[in-house]
Amino acid sequence: MEELKHYVNGEYVAGTTGRFSDVFNPATGEVQAKVPLASKAEVDAIVAKAAEAQVGWGATNPQRRARVIMKFGALINEHMDELAELVSKEHGKTLPDARGDVQRGLEVVEVCMGAPSLLKGEYMNDGGPGIDLYSMRQPLGVVAGITPFNFPAMIPLWKMAPSIAAGNAMILKPSERCPSTALRLAELFKEAGLPDGVLQVVNGDKEAVDAILDNDTVQAVGFVGSTPIAHYIYHRAAENGKRAQCFGGAKNHMIIMPDADLDKAADALVGAGFGAAGERCMAISVAVPVGQETADALIERLIPRVEKLKVGPYTSEEDVDYGPVITAAAKERITGLIDSGVAQGADLKIDGRGFSLQGYEDGYFIGPSLFDNVTPDMDIYKEEIFGPVLSTVRTDSYAEALDLVMKNEYGNGTSIFTADGDTARDFANKVNVGMVGINFPIPVPLSYFSFGGWKKSAFGDLNQYGADAFRFYTKTKTVTARWFSGIKEGSEFNFKQMD
Ligand code: NAD
Numbered sequence: 001m002e003e004l005k006h007y008v009n010g011e012y013v014a015g016t017t018g019r020f021s022d023v024f025n026p027a028t029g030e031v032q033a034k035v036p037l038a039s040k041a042e043v044d045a046i047v048a049k050a051a052e053a054q055v056g057w058g059a060t061n062p063q064r065r066a067r068v069i070m071k072f073g074a075l076i077n078e079h080m081d082e083l084a085e086l087v088s089k090e091h092g093k094t095l096p097d098a099r100g101d102v103q104r105g106l107e108v109v110e111v112c113m114g115a116p117s118l119l120k121g122e123y124m125n126d127g128g129p130g131i132d133l134y135s136m137r138q139p140l141g142v143v144a145g146i147t148p149f150n151f152p153a154m155i156p157l158w159k160m161a162p163s164i165a166a167g168n169a170m171i172l173k174p175s176e177r178c179p180s181t182a183l184r185l186a187e188l189f190k191e192a193g194l195p196d197g198v199l200q201v202v203n204g205d206k207e208a209v210d211a212i213l214d215n216d217t218v219q220a221v222g223f224v225g226s227t228p229i230a231h232y233i234y235h236r237a238a239e240n241g242k243r244a245q246c247f248g249g250a251k252n253h254m255i256i257m258p259d260a261d262l263d264k265a266a267d268a269l270v271g272a273g274f275g276a277a278g279e280r281c282m283a284i285s286v287a288v289p290v291g292q293e294t295a296d297a298l299i300e301r302l303i304p305r306v307e308k309l310k311v312g313p314y315t316s317e318e319d320v321d322y323g324p325v326i327t328a329a330a331k332e333r334i335t336g337l338i339d340s341g342v343a344q345g346a347d348l349k350i351d352g353r354g355f356s357l358q359g360y361e362d363g364y365f366i367g368p369s370l371f372d373n374v375t376p377d378m379d380i381y382k383e384e385i386f387g388p389v390l391s392t393v394r395t396d397s398y399a400e401a402l403d404l405v406m407k408n409e410y411g412n413g414t415s416i417f418t419a420d421g422d423t424a425r426d427f428a429n430k431v432n433v434g435m436v437g438i439n440f441p442i443p444v445p446l447s448y449f450s451f452g453g454w455k456k457s458a459f460g461d462l463n464q465y466g467a468d469a470f471r472f473y474t475k476t477k478t479v480t481a482r483w484f485s486g487i488k489e490g491s492e493f494n495f496k497q498m499d
Helices: 040-059 062-078 080-091 095-112 154-165 180-191 206-214 227-239 262-278 292-307 328-343 398-407 421-430 466-472
Strands: 006-008 011-013 020-025 030-036 122-128 131-139 142-146 169-173 199-201 218-224 243-247 252-256 284-289 347-350 369-372 389-392 413-417 435-438 458-460 474-482
Touching (some): 006 180, 040 131, 040 142, 040 169, 040 199, 040 206, 062 080, 062 180, 142 154, 154 180, 154 466, 180 199, 206 218, 227 243, 262 292, 284 292, 292 347, 292 389, 328 347, 421 435
Parallel strands (some): 142 169, 142 218, 218 243, 284 389, 369 389
Antiparallel strands (some): 020 030
16 A cells, blocks of 8 residues: 655655555555645644745746746656546546646646746836836745645646745645645656755645644745635635635536537537536536427436446547546535436436446446436536536526526626627627637636636635736835935925836
8 A cells, every 4th residue: 555645855755644545546445545635734834944945946036937837847748648648547537638737738838938028027117207116026935836636746736836836835735535746746846956954845624724824934826726725725825925826616518509510519528518527517407498499408318328328447449538536425426416407306317226237336436427408406506516517507588697606606607609709799798707618618718817716616716826926926116216416405204106
């Protein structure tokens, strides 16, 4: 049984608490490793070491820091297959999807290679007579990232690359379900030239997270996970005077207009609904056809596509479309929600509950499920299922479909499939959701834009990656300066107004 460790000051350090969490192989249900759960004392000691390391790193000029980021990017590329394997081994997603997980993180690393440009401040020459003003962006010091299980490479990279490029030290607390990828990334960062202590990976559960939130040295917390925990972390971090951005869960709708290409819409729905077993915060979990005819034609196209989906382990020799869900508890929760959908009157067109795979009977596999005639009062509509379940809510008009999306408490992503530019434009302008796709099912913005939801999908300010990340991980200092030549003598008593 492999015993994982923390990564502190450039080396692996065993946990000292004697508390561990099991890391499962979701395809077999076997425990493949145990991960140590840090105590408050361990976290505090790790943060103190990070604070020492940050002084030199923060003083390193941005271009030199960017060179380390460049090397890190090259190493991620070199180790792409190894990293993808680590992701799949603990998460269960297919290897091509795991490569995508690494790739979308790498793209953020690539943007961080341009950190010097993103860190430039502003300058105003002669803002007043002989007076110049300039602002600079300075690192916060020690910051923290707390990440979920579902993107073991991408989201840790979204946290570590911008914060470190901006001159901070980062304490990364990866998900205890999939910790190995973040640990390996920390090794690669060291190999790229990152000084020891600037990136510390501490494993743990609520105790470690609370220790981070209560530690006075930690200046900012970037969290990604479920909405209740995001809200809790936002609250506790703010109470302790920290900057916090906390990204939560989602319920993403796709509107299908009567003029949409229904074959393309059905293909998009199946990929976005069932890819990664639906365990994506940008998965489409609700299809919203407009008009009964559209709905009937869509369901007719969805059924054969969903029935064809292949479910299996990432090690399968055949092509599989998606793998197991993350834990036995997740499997039970998802099948329980499917039960509730049936009990509450939704029309279960395809039932994934009894799915079993020969040789993997103890794995956490669930077949794909497709619901029709779901209504907004049902639990399968209200809850984030985070599994391979697609619900269809029928609407009679575009206005009703838009209203449905607007009234949903989540606002991460949404999409519209239509041939009409005017409707698409209206939707993009009006909808109260952070990321919008037009004939595009999973509109995760590219790395030089930024990622963030609205409503209960995000608490705090500024998005992840892009220029926003550099704003989040730096503070602005503004200098007003003049030099005393040709300036009249004597004190000034009025609040200075620029002439
Ligand atoms: P989670 O909330 O259970 O865990 C996320 C992190 O919080 C983990 O590191 C975990 O150790 C920690 N944590 C868990 N319980 C805690 C507690 N009581 N106190 C303090 N810390 C705690 O989320 P998950 O199951 O790992 O991830 C899935 C969720 O993440 C889904 O809701 C999904 O939508 C969301 N997600 C959101 C985004 C986004 O950008 N909005 C991206 C990916 C995933």
